Amino acid sequence: MSAMKSFLDVRRKEIPFVLSMFMYFFLVITVFWILKPIKKALFVNHYTKGVTFFGLDGAQAELLAKVGNMVVALVATIVFTVLSRRLHRHRLTLVFTAFSVAMLALFIPLLGTSSGLVAWSFYLFGDLFNTLMVATFFAFLNDSVHPDDSKRLYGPIVLGGVAGGAVGSIFVVALTKTSDISPSAWMVVSIVLTVVLGAMAVIGGRWVEKNKPELADGVDENEKGEEKPKVGLFDGAKLVFASRYLMAIVAIVGLYEIVSTILDYQFTSTVLHYVPQGVPQLADKTEMKEAVGAAIGEHFSLVYAITNTVALLIQIFATTFVMKRLGVRIALLMMPFAILGNSVAFLALPILWVGSFLNTSDSGLNYSINQSARESLYTPTTREEKYAAKAFIDMFVQRFAKAVAVGVALLMSIAFSDFAGVRWLSIIAIALTAVWIVAASWVGYKFKELTGEEAGKPSKGAGPKARTVTADR
Secondary structure: OHHHHHHOOOOHHHHHHHHHHHHHHHHHHHHHHHHHHHHHHHHHHHOOOOOOEOOEOHHHHHHHHHHHHHHHHHHHHHHHHHHHOOOOOHHHHHHHHHHHHHHHHHHOOOOOOOOHHHHHHHHHHHHHHHHHHHHHHHHHHHOOOOHHHHHHHHHHHHHHHHHHHHHHHHHHHHHHHHOOOOHHHHHHHHHHHHHHHHHHHHHHHHHHHHHOHHHOOOOOHHHOOOOOOOOOHHHHHHHHHOOHHHHHHHHHHHHHHHHHHHHHHHHHHHHHHHHHHHOOOOOOHHHHHHHHHHHHHHHHHHHHHHHHHHHHHHHHHHHHHHHHHHOHHHHHHHHHHHHHHHHHHHHHOOOHHHHHHHHHHHHHHHHHHHHHHHHHOOOOOOHHHHHHHHHHHHHHHHHHHHHHHHHHHHHHHHHOOOHHHHHHHHHHHHHHHHHHHHHHHHHHHHHHHHHOOOOOOOOOOOOHHHHOHHHOO
16 A cells, blocks of 8 residues: 555646646557557568568568668657757647658558558558657656656656556457457557547646746756757767766667567567468468468467556556665666576477567566666766767667667578577577676666665655766766
8 A cells, every 4th residue: 555655646736747648658658559560460461471571581571670760760869859959848749749640641541552662661650650759758758847756756657658558459459359450440540549649748738837837948947057958869979978877778778679679589480480370271372361460460469468468567566666675776687587587488498478478578577667767777867968868878779779689680590591590599688688687787786876775765866966977987
């Protein structure tokens, strides 16, 4: 009961803001998880039954699509940076909401075609939606909540994203099993939800302007008179390379992205190898291809539903307990140890559900306790580091690490042409996870030093020590 009271420490006046931001993040992630299995199934199904991308099968072609995601993300970073200097909170959200609605509407008549261009463009858009809308949400949130209030409000607000993942994926599974809803119909659903999230952003933004006039110009009251930091890719890189603390965060983020991409490739390859074997044989090749595609899409949706349910349960029942009682360092270590165990299991037994749970040990923990712990690492940093350095890490480092993982996985998949070779990627994942554990342990100790964190006691916050990270050379 005390843990629940601590988790829901929201003042009466703040309820409209917290609810609107909860729903904002909830709808962003719900739409993303509606789009994710559709884009993945559309893409990998396009490269089946003899159709390849320059000799690459669906799982291998998807690795190249992840490189495309990095290029698109870099363009998005530039656009986001330019617009964020002119627009704040809900106004920035409305721009990207209008863009997303237009793109979703464009795909309504296209998803029924078998075009490779459609498969590629929708895959890239699905990732772009998540990149833009999540970055915009956190920019909005960080620009609207004082550091002291964030300790009370971020828990219930960020829970919206975890709940959105669970509801979105379960919603798709349930409706897919009970009714014949086409991908184009899902686009209509996504458009409606995207419009509603824009409305939630407007409610939250107007609440801030009315109740926190000191934040109306986007400058924290503790920083009045200071020059507003520039938010750019190059500025962020300089800040990161000047701090061992931030470089340790880069190591955590980068190693996670590489390991996650390898795990996702193993997961996809496992599904493509085993699921078609369970589909009854049909004489008509077209019907057979459709049956296989439907089975693959259904399995992806089921795994995503399990993954997001796990994330939701962890966020509600474990995250607050671990962060407050055991500390940020332990919270940071839970995910790499879970991945380490699952990778060892897949190396020893590469079967369908062991491979499928690679996704659960990855995303199930990343979207809950790992994200909360990783975001808390920015608490004892300066304002410039919170904006410029974090933008550099979240947008550039993540996608660059994915590109590195793509190269590793693609080379390994070419070297081992059959499914039996996919298991050996676990050796690379295990080695990188071991380094990740070392980096997470070090930055966890450093966080404790900078904030005075003690297990079982609230953090002292980012007060006077919040300016010490840049001195850590």
